[in-house]
Amino acid sequence: MQQLNRVIPVLTVLDGKLVKTKRFKDPVYLGDPINAIKIFNDKRVDELILLDIGLANANKEPNYQHLKEMASECFIPLAYGGGITQLHIAEKVFKCGIEKVIINSACVNNFKLVSEIARSFGNQSVIVCIDYKKNMLGTRVPYVNSGTNKIKQGILPWISAAEAAGAGEIMIQDISRDGTFQGLDLDFISAVSAKASIPVIACGGAIDKEACIKALQETNASAVAAGGCFVFKKNNRKSILINYQ
Amino acid sequence: MITILDYGLGNPESVSNMIRRLGVNAVISSDKDKIEHAKLLIIPGVGHFARAMENLKSMDLLDILNHKALVQQTPVLGICLGMQLFFEHSEEGNVDGLGWIPGVVKKFNLVHPDMKIPHMGWTEVICQNNSPLFMDQEEPLRYYFVHSYHVVCGQNQYAIASANYGYSFTCAARKDNITGVQFHPEKSHLYGFRFFQRYFKFISL
Helix, strand or coil: CCCCCEEEEEEEEECCEEEEEECCEEEEEEECHHHHHHHHHHCCCCCEEEEECCCCCCCCCCCHHHHHHHHHCCCCCEEEECCCCCHHHHHHHHHCCCCEEEECHHHCCCCHHHHHHHHHHCHHHEEEEEEEEECCCCCEEEEECCCCEECCCCHHHHHHHHHHHCCCEEEEEEHHHCCCCCCCCHHHHHHHHHHCCCCEEEECCCCCHHHHHHHHHHHCCCEEEECHHHCECCCCCCCECCCCC | CEEEECCCCCCHHHHHHHHHHCCCCEEEECCHHHHHCCCEEEECCCCCHHHHHHHHHHCCCHHHHHHHHHHCCCCEEEECHHHHCCCCEECCCCEECCCCCCEEEEECCCCCCCCCCCEEEEEEEEECCCCCCCCCCCCCEEEEEEECEEEEECCHHHEEEEEEECEEEEEEEEECCEEEECCCHHHCHHHHHHHHHHHHHHCCC
């Protein structure tokens, strides 16, 4: 079988600045996102994911002008998440030159938005993202609003509902591994990839590009995304280095 | 003037950004005058085939497009869904296309349970029929794809490149002044940049 091996750097943005979080907290300032996008272009990365982590809780719309500036420097497929709560917002985001939108908080118990985007822009244009962490019993529980609100619904039923609504891809993000470099949640990625009939993007805990590729081979996920390992040096996780290694 | 057709589907801005990188400016428009006077017409597109044909009809663009492609024989480049529209018929929505290139558009018929639709990601492309757009490259050509349907040329002579996803399929086609690619050169960084360079040279732009 053919592996397409998509390894996707994730850029998290807060108030227009590139940051990196640990377990969705303590954002560390890294620099200018446009500069990082230019470097990732030159490194010929497979795709890019851009997440604005300051919008869901602030109830704000995306900064379209900034999005447009970032997209115009990006000659690789670009997905964007953050603040997309209505179809007309998604439409404006696409107009900025973004290929795919990522929906998380806006699809709690309500997949109407996902269906609307899929109908207007095609299934491939909408990714449903599920952030999760384990509770005290070891069960993985989904969260929204940048990891601050726990959701009662199980992850697998959420995925089925997202698929039925017309999502083109599922992204799963392990909050407790974010920025920790402890390795990916392989067992769960395997379980989700086996269950989903659409491509699955796994995120959280990757050490380097090689580990991402290995995870793709072991789990049948369609893509692995990672933030920390592509913005910090491997031998010094405090030292900033935009890389694709 | 290069005109990128804006018919309400897809991402004309991305195409315009990439072309600007080559030092060439394009206008994004659905204005008939801008189509009429284009020396290259680019038809991008991501989305549903039937919806695209509906949009072209409701925007009253079919006559001018046919005139441009078949009478004036201006170079036309279709990208992704834009390319699929050039063919006679699509299984997506079961409707007729523009019919400029003989052949049909079919859904991927994959037997391996682990292979998912859409075909999404970077795939190597192989030159067919010695097309100058894909021939004699120093390294294998890789482009970004995202599609659930692919074209099947009525005659093999129109295929200019193929790719493999479960099986080999035509990923670029050309008939006279009409060229189409299934992949996204505007989102294929260096490979895409070079594709546009070769294409512009090919049509003597």
